[in-house]
Amino acid sequence: MLYPLLWMLSGSVKDQNEIFGTASLIPSHFDFSSYARGWFGGQVTFGSFVWNSVVIAVLSVIGNVISCSLAAYAFARLNFWGKNFWFALMLGTLMLPYHVTLIPQYILFLKLGWVKTMLPLVVPKFLAVDAFFIFLMVQFFRGIPRELDEAAMMDGCSAWRIYWRIMLPLSLPVLATAAIFSFIWTWDDFFGPLIYLSDINTYTVQLGLRSFVDSTGSSDWSSLFAMSSISLIPVFLIFLFFQRLLIDGIATAGLKR
Amino acid sequence: MRVETSYKAPSAFARNAPGYLFLLPWFIGFFGLTLGPAIASLYLSFTDYNLLQAPNMVGLDNYVRIATADDKFLSSMKVTLFYVVCSVPLKLAFALLVALLLNRGIRGLPVYRAIFYLPSLLGSSVAIAVLWRQIFDADGIVNTLLWYAFGINGPSWISNPDYSLYTLVILAIWQFGSPMIIFLAGLRQIPTDLYEAASLDGASKARIFFKITLPLLTPVIFFNAVVQTIDAFKAFTPAYVISSGTGGPIDSTLFYTLYLYQEAFGYFRMGYASALAWVLVIIIAIFTAFSFLSARYWVHYDD
Numbered sequence: 001m002l003y004p005l006l007w008m009l010s011g012s013v014k015d016q017n018e019i020f021g022t023a024s025l026i027p028s029h030f031d032f033s034s035y036a037r038g039w040f041g042g043q044v045t046f047g048s049f050v051w052n053s054v055v056i057a058v059l060s061v062i063g064n065v066i067s068c069s070l071a072a073y074a075f076a077r078l079n080f081w082g083k084n085f086w087f088a089l090m091l092g093t094l095m096l097p098y099h100v101t102l103i104p105q106y107i108l109f110l111k112l113g114w115v116k117t118m119l120p121l122v123v124p125k126f127l128a129v130d131a132f133f134i135f136l137m138v139q140f141f142r143g144i145p146r147e148l149d150e151a152a153m154m155d156g157c158s159a160w161r162i163y164w165r166i167m168l169p170l171s172l173p174v175l176a177t178a179a180i181f182s183f184i185w186t187w188d189d190f191f192g193p194l195i196y197l198s199d200i201n202t203y204t205v206q207l208g209l210r211s212f213v214d215s216t217g218s219s220d221w222s223s224l225f226a227m228s229s230i231s232l233i234p235v236f237l238i239f240l241f242f243q244r245l246l247i248d249g250i251a252t253a254g255l256k257r
Numbered sequence: 258m259r260v261e262t263s264y265k266a267p268s269a270f271a272r273n274a275p276g277y278l279f280l281l282p283w284f285i286g287f288f289g290l291t292l293g294p295a296i297a298s299l300y301l302s303f304t305d306y307n308l309l310q311a312p313n314m315v316g317l318d319n320y321v322r323i324a325t326a327d328d329k330f331l332s333s334m335k336v337t338l339f340y341v342v343c344s345v346p347l348k349l350a351f352a353l354l355v356a357l358l359l360n361r362g363i364r365g366l367p368v369y370r371a372i373f374y375l376p377s378l379l380g381s382s383v384a385i386a387v388l389w390r391q392i393f394d395a396d397g398i399v400n401t402l403l404w405y406a407f408g409i410n411g412p413s414w415i416s417n418p419d420y421s422l423y424t425l426v427i428l429a430i431w432q433f434g435s436p437m438i439i440f441l442a443g444l445r446q447i448p449t450d451l452y453e454a455a456s457l458d459g460a461s462k463a464r465i466f467f468k469i470t471l472p473l474l475t476p477v478i479f480f481n482a483v484v485q486t487i488d489a490f491k492a493f494t495p496a497y498v499i500s501s502g503t504g505g506p507i508d509s510t511l512f513y514t515l516y517l518y519q520e521a522f523g524y525f526r527m528g529y530a531s532a533l534a535w536v537l538v539i540i541i542a543i544f545t546a547f548s549f550l551s552a553r554y555w556v557h558y559d560d
Contacts, residue, residue, distance in 0.1 A: 001372050001373055001375075001376060001431075002372055002375065002376075004376075004388055004389075004392060004431075005375070005376070005379075005388070007388075007392075007398060008384075008388045008391075011391075066282075067282040067283065067286070070279045070280070070281075070282060070283070071279065071280055071282065071283040073279055074275075074276045074277075074279035074280045075280075078275055078276040078279060079272070079276065080272065080273040080274075080275070080276025080277060081269075081273050083276065086280065089287070089292075090283070090287070093287070093291050095545075096291065096295065096538075097487070097490075097491060097534075097537065097538055097541060098491075099491075099514070099517060099534040099537055099538065100294070100295050100298050100534050100535065100538055101290065101291055101294035101295055101298065102294075102298075102521070102534065103294075103298055103301065103521055103527050103530055103531050103534065104293070104294035104295075104297035104298050104301065104531075105290060105294050106521075106522075107297075107308070107527065108289075108290075108294065110308070124286060124290050126282060127282050127283065127285050127286025127289070127290060128282050128283040128286050128287075129286045129290050129291065134283070158275075159275040159279070160275075163279070184378065187382075188379075188380055188381055188382040190381065190382070190383055190493075190494045190497070190498075191493055191494065191518075194497075195522060205383075206382060206383040207383075209383045209384060209387065210383050210387075210498060213383075213387055213390075213498070213501075214501065221391065224387065224391075225388075225391075228383075228384035228387050228388060229384070231382065231383070231384045232379055232382065232384050235378060235379055235382070236375075236379075239371075239375060239378055243367075243371055244367075246374075246378070247370060247371075247374065247438055250435055250438050250439065251438050251439060251441065251442035252442065254439050254480060254484065
């Protein structure tokens, strides 16, 4: 299972000829120069791609957690006219493939002058477009005892205060799950950046890596493997630290991918 | 400290306002980025919009062309259906098999679970596609192994149209981790006393599997099948990276999504691409509806 990944990792420190010549994972000698070649080799350093990806991913996490939890609180706890109708529509968007909205969204962002900036990748995340996270949070919020917020309501707490002081602190596990998956999906996203980013200075890691594949052709495998390995590090670290949370999240909610 | 106030029935506004305020971001997103664009996309699918000139109504022309005169539509749909039909059942079979093995109370379960899950988590990242391209390259590790183990001179898998799609199917199967974890969770929920009773009655392992485990697991199998099928229809990154965006060789990895991308962002045929998008939605909807209809014959819900 892990052999391909380890092969890539070992390939990044192997001598060029050794990568394909042998199936052994242990290099005859360790050569880390490929990392420097890959990092500084391009027109823009790989660090710039990493920075762009981090900015987009962190903003996406913040946006998703805030906007989805606001919507989820309204659906789980507040009463208002047409609630069931809106809730059904929200669930309906879960099934809608993104291809349907893709082209008009692109045209919209083009007209707004946002194409070639990171705005189309970040702003939607603040508008709760990932209905899946709303759904996940609604399920969790419903499990929190109603007595808690009813008592607070009696004491004259506003809906905002209940959301902020009671629901959010009690919902850290689900917020963390949403945040982690939001980070990983944004980090791995290739399609969005491919459409919206065209200036190499704004490239994310995924785009940078692909342009790296094209520019190095078939010459420098070890530095290609080195940069590929680096692009996997954030996801791998998250996996290492939050493995339990990730696996419980996927087991209970059936998270995709 | 409590402040006594005389009770006043809240106005309709006061009752509804908080809900709508909390939903404000979602409303903007829903109308501006989901519902609005979906309607616009339907409209554009009846036009020949190319971003430069105003959209020009062409009626059903786009759909007629898709149905009758577009070879690339046919080949990309064939490639995608082949990918879905091959990769989903195999992926689920592996996921179920490994879940069954892991469920037998072996030691170090969390470690194995993690190892099997990691490839799916890394999922659709470019690095994985790049890795795959190298593994199945003419002088890649697969051919090296074939040479050492069997003395076979393997083909160049990626650049041979007879094999290129299979490499993508293998990549999909390798990432069986997330359905596996859902299977594991499903297996946990089967009451152990059922197994105890069955083994007391002297039922064989195969019988227990086919008479207890499998039927009780059908809702989970169904869920996984639907989710994985929809996901497989949407696959894009591996095909794009492995074929350098062309869908080649000879369109053998031209996934439907890749074709749609080329039409929209390569040739800026936004109207035609919108029609392609709607055709995809309809096909996914038919597949999903068909699974739900068939479900009543093979999915057992205990009630």
